[in-house]
Amino acid sequence: MPPSHITIIGAGIIGISTAAFLQRAGHKVTVIDRVAPGEGCSFGNAGGVAFAEVVPTIRPRVLLKIPGWLLDPLGPLTIRWSYLPKALPWFLAAGRNALPHRVRRITAGRAALGLRAVSDFDTLLHAAGATDLLVKKDSLRLYDTEAQYRAEEPERIVKREHGYDMTRLSPGEIAEIEPDLARDFACGAFHGGWYYVRNPRTVVTTIAEHLVRNGGEILQDEVVQVTQDGTRATALTLKAGGERKLDRLVICAGAYSNFFARQFGDKVLLEAERGYHLVIPDPGITLGRSLTYVASPMAMTPMDVGLRLAGTDEFAGLDAAPNWKRADVLWPFAKRCLPKLRAIDENASRWMGRRPGTPDGLPVIGPSRKVSNVWYGFGHSHMGLTWGPTTGRLLSEMLSGAKSNTDLSTFRVDRF
Numbered sequence: 001m002p003p004s005h006i007t008i009i010g011a012g013i014i015g016i017s018t019a020a021f022l023q024r025a026g027h028k029v030t031v032i033d034r035v036a037p038g039e040g041c042s043f044g045n046a047g048g049v050a051f052a053e054v055v056p057t058i059r060p061r062v063l064l065k066i067p068g069w070l071l072d073p074l075g076p077l078t079i080r081w082s083y084l085p086k087a088l089p090w091f092l093a094a095g096r097n098a099l100p101h102r103v104r105r106i107t108a109g110r111a112a113l114g115l116r117a118v119s120d121f122d123t124l125l126h127a128a129g130a131t132d133l134l135v136k137k138d139s140l141r142l143y144d145t146e147a148q149y150r151a152e153e154p155e156r157i158v159k160r161e162h163g164y165d166m167t168r169l170s171p172g173e174i175a176e177i178e179p180d181l182a183r184d185f186a187c188g189a190f191h192g193g194w195y196y197v198r199n200p201r202t203v204v205t206t207i208a209e210h211l212v213r214n215g216g217e218i219l220q221d222e223v224v225q226v227t228q229d230g231t232r233a234t235a236l237t238l239k240a241g242g243e244r245k246l247d248r249l250v251i252c253a254g255a256y257s258n259f260f261a262r263q264f265g266d267k268v269l270l271e272a273e274r275g276y277h278l279v280i281p282d283p284g285i286t287l288g289r290s291l292t293y294v295a296s297p298m299a300m301t302p303m304d305v306g307l308r309l310a311g312t313d314e315f316a317g318l319d320a321a322p323n324w325k326r327a328d329v330l331w332p333f334a335k336r337c338l339p340k341l342r343a344i345d346e347n348a349s350r351w352m353g354r355r356p357g358t359p360d361g362l363p364v365i366g367p368s369r370k371v372s373n374v375w376y377g378f379g380h381s382h383m384g385l386t387w388g389p390t391t392g393r394l395l396s397e398m399l400s401g402a403k404s405n406t407d408l409s410t411f412r413v414d415r416f
């Protein structure tokens with residue numbers, strides 16, 4: 001397939017990675033975003049390149065805990081009740097995805113996206129001269145009790161089947177590796193494949209700058225409409241005024257992607273899974289790797305901006321105001337792990353991001369079923385940083401007519 005001009009809506013980790021791989025394949029690229037690169041959900045995530053996390057977020061053991069969580073507005077997973085009718089179809093679909101045969105299929109999809117996550121990261125960061133942004137040290141998981149550790153054996157078995165071994169560590173070994181951790185954990189374990197980036201926003205801006213140095217175009221404006229002529233998308237209307245003619249178009253608009261998919265007649269279940277972060281710039285502790293703690297679905301990551309605590313899930317739609325208490329509740333869990341951690345003061349910063357969440361936690365990667373020159377790359381839920389570069393490579397292979405070794409049927413847009 002000859003090189004063409006490809007327009008990408010969205011300058012998050014997915015859009016910028018896609019543009020970078022397309023440019024490497026010889027295409028001319030234009031990325032359009034209403035904000036600067038890396039200012040959307042890709043700005044403030046936990047920074048985990050968690051390629052070994054093949055086990056789906058929603059699975060039978062988690063499903064049982066959800067009703068209890070939903071009742072607590074500051075719990076790990078919450079929904080604003082006024083939003084429930086809107087999100088119900090998504091929740092019902094997510095529940096169906098906990099059936100064993102679906103869990104197996106989703107696990108295989110996750111494993112496929114994780115397989116080359118690190119090498120695809122390396123490709124983009126090496127080209128941009130910034131390999132140091134990815135720190136290849138495995139994350140450490142902490143357990144208060146032996147029973148908690150034993151309860152996760154089913155997940156460890158699945159990970160082992162995919163080649164990711166979670167090495168168990170004794171309290172003495174934990175203290176040896178990370179001296180600032182509390183001394184009373186029952187045990188710990190390496191995740192088996194969970195690296196971290198020094199700053200996820202810088203990852204996006206660094207790749208974006210390299211893209212521009214090589215002739216790529218990045219335009220800051222909002223796309224308000226796509227004009228179609230039959231089954232072709234022909235032009236974009238921009239908020240600041242003016243039109244952009246289209247050759248081929250890729251939608252990487254994160255949690256906002258349904259605005260476009262709906263217009264093109266592709267039915268997708270997509271919800272904003274809102275997560276929070278709290279950054280303590282001068283935390284008073286030193287960490288050599290990121291941590292997870294069994295008592296809370298969050299990660300603690302040592303970044304260039306300080307210690308970032310990030311995670312949890314809130315369903316309230318795209319536009320509801322943030323509930324900053326959800327950021328602050330992360331701190332006590334971190335304090336339990338890191339007793340010398342400084343208190344939240346006026347230097348701490350809080351952030352809320354909208355994960356583009358599908359009910360199976362897998363992205364949509366592939367062509368529109370209805371519009372012949374439109375492709376999708378969105379819906380990466382909790383794993384967009386990890387799977388971003390690989391998504392970019394896969395889309396580039398598709399748009400270049402190259403044969404892919406990955407089974408892409410799992411990511412089709414017509415699976416909902």
Ligand SMILES: Cc1cc2nc3c(=O)[nH]c(=O)nc-3n(C[C@H](O)[C@H](O)[C@H](O)COP(=O)(O)OP(=O)(O)OC[C@H]3O[C@@H](n4cnc5c(N)ncnc54)[C@H](O)[C@@H]3O)c2cc1C
Nearest residue numbers: 010012014040041042045046048223254275383384385386
């Ligand atoms: C608290 C938290 C922690 C997380 N931790 C991790 C982690 O450790 N590891 C991991 O892999 N993932 C993590 N994630 C998930 C990850 O951040 C997301 O999956 C990822 O950032 C999604 O990237 P994206 O490019 O699809 O979306 P975005 O970064 O949101 O980019 C989409 C862009 O599209 C633009 N856009 C939308 N509509 C329009 C329009 N009409 N016109 C112009 N521009 C438009 C938006 O402005 C936005 O910049 C976390 C998320 C959160 C919230």
